[in-house]
Amino acid sequence: MRADLHTHSAASDGQYAPAELVRLAKERGLEILALTDHDSVNGTDEAVEEGRAVGLQIIQGVELSADDYLNLHILGYNFSISAVQGWLESLRGGRNDRKYRIRDFLRTKGLEISLDEVDEEAAGGSVGRPHFAKVMLRHGYVATRKEAFDRYLDTPEFQKMERGSKPSAEKCVKTIKAAGGKVSLAHPYQIALGGESMEELVKRLVGYGLDAIECFYPKHTPEQQQEYLHLTEKYGLHVTGGSDFHGEKNKPDHPLAALELDIDWLT
Numbered sequence: 001m002r003a004d005l006h007t008h009s010a011a012s013d014g015q016y017a018p019a020e021l022v023r024l025a026k027e028r029g030l031e032i033l034a035l036t037d038h039d040s041v042n043g044t045d046e047a048v049e050e051g052r053a054v055g056l057q058i059i060q061g062v063e064l065s066a067d068d069y070l071n072l073h074i075l076g077y078n079f080s081i082s083a084v085q086g087w088l089e090s091l092r093g094g095r096n097d098r099k100y101r102i103r104d105f106l107r108t109k110g111l112e113i114s115l116d117e118v119d120e121e122a123a124g125g126s127v128g129r130p131h132f133a134k135v136m137l138r139h140g141y142v143a144t145r146k147e148a149f150d151r152y153l154d155t156p157e158f159q160k161m162e163r164g165s166k167p168s169a170e171k172c173v174k175t176i177k178a179a180g181g182k183v184s185l186a187h188p189y190q191i192a193l194g195g196e197s198m199e200e201l202v203k204r205l206v207g208y209g210l211d212a213i214e215c216f217y218p219k220h221t222p223e224q225q226q227e228y229l230h231l232t233e234k235y236g237l238h239v240t241g242g243s244d245f246h247g248e249k250n251k252p253d254h255p256l257a258a259l260e261l262d263i264d265w266l267t
Contacts, residue, residue, distance in 0.1 A: 002258040003032040005059065005266075006186065006214060006242025011035075011043030012063075013128040015247020018043035019050035026054045028256045032263060034077060034242065039091040041081050046104025047115035059266065062088065063186060064176075066169035069201075070159045070192035074172040075214065075240070077266055087175060092126055094165060099127045103151075105161050106132070107237055109152060111141050129153045130250050155201060159192070173208040182266055184212035184240045189224050202231050216241025216259050238265050 008014035009021045016024065018035060025033040033056055035047045051058035054173045059077055062084075066072040099115060106113050113135055121131040133148035142148040152158065167175075173183050183204060188198060196204070202213065214238070215228040232239050243257040 001031045001261065001263060002029055003261045003263055004028075004030055004186070004242050004245065004257045004259065005032075005034040005061070005077070005240045005261070005263075006036050006063070006217075007033060008037050008063075008247040009035060009043045009047070009254070010123055010125050010256070011228050012037035012126045013122070013130045013246060013250065014125070015250050018047040021245075022047050022050040022056055022058065023054060025256055026056045029258050030056060030256070032057045032059060032267070034059040034061040036063045036075055036077075036242075038063050038065070038128060039088055039095060041085070041088065042125055044081070055077070057267070059263075062176075064091070064172040065166045066172050067164065069194055070154075070156075071187070071190035072169055072201075073186035073190075074169060075184040075186045075242075076172075076176035077182045077184070079176050079179035079218045083179035084175060091167070095128070096150070097125045097131075098162075098165060101161060101165075102129070102132055106136075107156060111136065112137060113139075128248065132175040134250075142193045167207060170208050173205060173210060179207040183199075184214050184238075185210060186214050187217045187219070187244065188213060188228055189217070189220050198227070199231060199234075202235060202237075206235050206237070210237065211265070212238035212240045214240045214242060216257070216261075218243060218254050218257070238262075240266075242261060 009018040035043055048058045061077045064074045103113050118131045118137045121134050131146045136142050136148045176183050213228050213232050241259040244254050245256050
């Protein structure tokens with residue numbers, strides 16, 4: 001079925017409200033859309049309602065950041081919201097505290113960022129690095145969103161500041177699984193691996209309950225895609241894929257995808 005299993009709405013750091021995102025997906029020709037906001041399921045009800053109205057199947061999801069490595073993210077699907085709601089709220093509270101750490105970090109680099117402006121960019125959703133990047137762009141601290149991340153928001157120094165503020169990958173996977181959900185490893189190419197190889201990491205996550213790998217992703221090279229597909233075969237995992245859509249303003253190089261995926265195991 002034509003699916004996109006990795007998207008974000010204004011309930012976290014996406015550009016569009018959940019209902020708007022659903023309508024865009026329908027126009028794109030999708031049959032199934034997973035809403036995977038960061039640490040949040042607050043947009044799920046709105047997305048499901050709009051999905052029923054336009055004839056698009058919505059998969060409830062979430063994207064979790066793990067502390068093990070930089071950019072190690074876990075996608076959870078079809079879990080019991082009531083079983084994890086309190087935990088997700090605590091993670092969002094941590095994200096709110098995080099904005100003060102990011103502001104203070106940027107101050108050490110000579111950049112003064114107004115949290116009022118950052119909150120305005122978030123528009124009621126979870127504050128994230130993309131919101132800081134947009135404010136930095138507005139004030140001329142950087143010339144592009146990529147520069148904001150390369151110079152400030154995605155550096156080893158920034159990651160060192162972040163250490164200890166997120167749950168472990170084991171906690172992420174096991175919490176979703178205990179709530180009856182399915183789990184996929186998001187955009188593996190982004191992970192800044194330390195002492196493990198990609199295969200060793202996958203093998204460890206399989207031990208926690210990993211179900212799938214996001215093999216199809218806009219930034220994966222053909223070689224990376226083949227590596228991840230090979231790992232799914234070797235460890236008996238399913239294949240997922242998604243655009244990581246945040247909207248044209250937030251991630252212009254990540255348009256909605258319409259991937260032919262086998263999702264019987266997921267739905």
